[in-house]
Amino acid sequence: xxxxxxxxxxxxxxxxxxxxxxxxxxxxxxxxxxxxxxxxxxxxxxxxxxxxxxxxxxxxxxxxxxxxxxxxxxxxxxxxxxxxxxxxxxxxxxxxxxxxxxxxxxxxxxxxxxxxxxxxxxxxxxxxxxxxxxxxxxxxxxxxxxxxxxxxxxxxxxxxxxxxxxxxxxxxxxxxxxxxxxxxxxxxxxxxxxxxxxxxxxxxxxxxxxxxxxxxxxxxxxxxxxxxxxxxxxxxxxxxxxxxxxxxxxxxxxxxxxxxxxxxxxxxxxxxxxxxxxxxxxxxxxxxxxxxxxxxxxxxxxxxxxxxxxxxxxxxxxxxxxxxxxxxxxxxxxxxxxxxxxxxxxxxxxxxxxxxxxxxxxxxxxxxxxxxxxxxxx
Numbered sequence: 001x002x003x004x005x006x007x008x009x010x011x012x013x014x015x016x017x018x019x020x021x022x023x024x025x026x027x028x029x030x031x032x033x034x035x036x037x038x039x040x041x042x043x044x045x046x047x048x049x050x051x052x053x054x055x056x057x058x059x060x061x062x063x064x065x066x067x068x069x070x071x072x073x074x075x076x077x078x079x080x081x082x083x084x085x086x087x088x089x090x091x092x093x094x095x096x097x098x099x100x101x102x103x104x105x106x107x108x109x110x111x112x113x114x115x116x117x118x119x120x121x122x123x124x125x126x127x128x129x130x131x132x133x134x135x136x137x138x139x140x141x142x143x144x145x146x147x148x149x150x151x152x153x154x155x156x157x158x159x160x161x162x163x164x165x166x167x168x169x170x171x172x173x174x175x176x177x178x179x180x181x182x183x184x185x186x187x188x189x190x191x192x193x194x195x196x197x198x199x200x201x202x203x204x205x206x207x208x209x210x211x212x213x214x215x216x217x218x219x220x221x222x223x224x225x226x227x228x229x230x231x232x233x234x235x236x237x238x239x240x241x242x243x244x245x246x247x248x249x250x251x252x253x254x255x256x257x258x259x260x261x262x263x264x265x266x267x268x269x270x271x272x273x274x275x276x277x278x279x280x281x282x283x284x285x286x287x288x289x290x291x292x293x294x295x296x297x298x299x300x301x302x303x304x305x306x307x308x309x310x311x312x313x314x315x316x317x318x319x320x321x322x323x324x325x326x327x328x329x330x331x332x333x334x335x336x337x338x339x340x341x342x343x344x345x346x347x348x349x350x351x352x353x354x355x356x357x358x359x360x361x362x363x364x365x366x367x368x369x370x371x372x373x374x375x376x377x378x
Contacts, residue, residue, distance in 0.1 A: 001178060002170045002325060009054055010076045010171030012083060014067040015329045017166070018159040021062045021132035021200075021271065027147050029104060029139020034155050035060035036100045038067065038086050052079055062133060063271050064333050065159075073172055077181050084185035087160055097149040108138050115215045116281060119222035119371040122213050126367045127226045127275055131203040133268075161192040166332045168325050200272065206367035213371045221372040223280040223291050227364055232269045232334040238315065238346035239353040240267040243361065244276060245311035246354065250298040251278065265298075271334055276361055284373070292368070299362040308351045316346050 004011075020031045035058050039045070048056040054070035067087075071079040111117045121136055128134025139147075167186060169178060206226075215221065230240045244267035255263045261282030268274040278298075280291055319327075320343060327339040336342060 001175055002168070003172070003175070004170050005172045007171050008072075009070045010073050010079065010169065010173055011325070012067070012069045012071075012079055013168040013170075013325060013329060014069075014083060014087070015166050015168075015333065016065045016159055017063075017164050017333045019061050019063045019065055020135075020137035022155075022159065023132070023135065023137075023139070024151075025130055025135075026143060027139075027151060028135045028143040029137070030147055030151055030155055031065065031159075032060050032137055032139065033097070033100050033104060033144075033147060034152050034159075035065045036104070037090060037092055037096065037152055037156075038065075040091075040096050040100060044082070044086065047082070048079075051075075052082075054079065060137070062137060064329075066329070076171070076173055076178065077185075080181050080185045084189075088189060090156060090160075092149050092153045092156060094149050097147075097152060101144050101147065104138060105141060105144060108136075108141065108144075111138065113216045115217055115220055115222045115371050116279075118213060118216060119224045119279070119281075119369055120277075122211060122371065123224035123226040123277065123367070123369045124275070126211055126369060127203070127206045127228070129203045131200060133270060133272070133274055134203065158192065160189075162186075162189040163191040165189070166329055168329060170325055202273075205365040208365070208367070210368045210370055213369060215371045215373050218373040219284050221282055221284065221370065223371075224369045225278040225292075225295050225366055226275050226369075227361055227366040229267055229273055229275040230269055231271065231273045232330070233271075233336050234269075234273070236353070236357060237269060238349045239357045240269065240276065241315045241346075242308070242311045242349055243267070243354050243357040245314050246303055246307050246358075247276075247278065247298050249307060249311065250301075251294065254294060254297060256294070263294075296362075299358060303351055303355050303358065305351065308354060311354075312346070312349060316343060319343055319346060 018031070020028070023030045038058055039056065045056050048054045048069060048071065052071035052075040054072065054075070056067075056069045059066050059068065067083055069079055069083055125134045167182065169182065230236045234240075244265045247265035251263045251265060255261070261280065263278070263280045265276070265278045267276050278295055324339060327342070330336060331338060337345065
């Protein structure tokens with residue numbers, strides 16, 4: 001519980017420390033459906049807005065599912081009761097599951113018209129294969145067709161348990177009364193017989209060469225370079241993020257694609273090791289460039305002191321600007337240090353650490369994907 005005496009709202013965050021990484025192979029999209037099933041209609045959002053004077057949303061990714069709710073301070077108990085009941089007494093049935101699957105299929109149809117989504121997913125699949133991060137969190141038409149309400153019920157019983165959940169309460173309230181209310185509403189939640197391990201067989205090295213994928217549009221191209229990265233809990237976590245910021249800055253400074261194109265680099269970290277990805281997006285009219293040469297140039301030069309300091313300040317600022325309460329939840333999800341220690345560890349990274357990461361990235365297997373219409377080659 002966090003005291004925020006100046007806040008005109010009380011905030012509740014409930015995080016289940018299992019996300020789409022736990023989708024069964026062949027049933028991708030299951031955990032997204034489970035997240036949607038917590039509040040399967042718009043009625044709950046309307047209730048929070050109109051009756052509790054607050055808001056409600058549920059987010060889901062590879063690492064967790066999280067409920068974010070706010071209410072007026074005098075509606076604290078009602079907020080706690082509503083969220084606890086929604087999870088503890090969640091109704092999972094054939095009719096609701098069918099409606100949620102239909103909505104998710106509509107989102108997939110929209111995403112598959114976006115060449116950027118196609119490129120990111122193709123690159124992840126090429127790097128990770130059947131490893132969780134190589135599969136879509138939304139799932140596919142085929143995978144959703146294999147999911148029924150019994151799968152959602154089994155996932156709820158497995159993952160929505162007291163020992164796999166952290167609850168955060170923020171606002172201006174009486175701590176003793178609030179603690180009693182939390183215990184009363186959330187106390188009946190049971191622990192699991194055993195916690196689901198977050199260990200998976202690591203993927204093989206990606207295939208060499210370039211994979212070419214037809215674009216759903218004819219006016220843009222997408223290029224992705226991707227290689228293995230690190231986990232959020234790794235000692236190299238901050239060095240990878242600083243290295244990504246340096247690569248990003250270098251790419252932008254040498255990009256020949258012009259103002260209509262974008263190029264960036266990002267370190268994608270999860271509970272388990274993720275990836276380092278470089279994205280190039282541009283119009284069909286962009287000049288034909290050997291993108292591989294640009295990437296190798298960005299990876300090759302030793303890091304200078306000025307670009308190291310600039311990148312480190314950028315990464316520290318990004319960490320500090322994030323939601324402090326989500327960062328506390330990250331402590332449990334990713335098994336990492338407290339937020340202040342996290343910033344200290346990032347500040348302690350030196351230039352040699354980052355040069356080591358750049359060397360590792362340059363020397364390890366990297367794969368590439370080009371998404372374009374047949375007449376576009378980059």
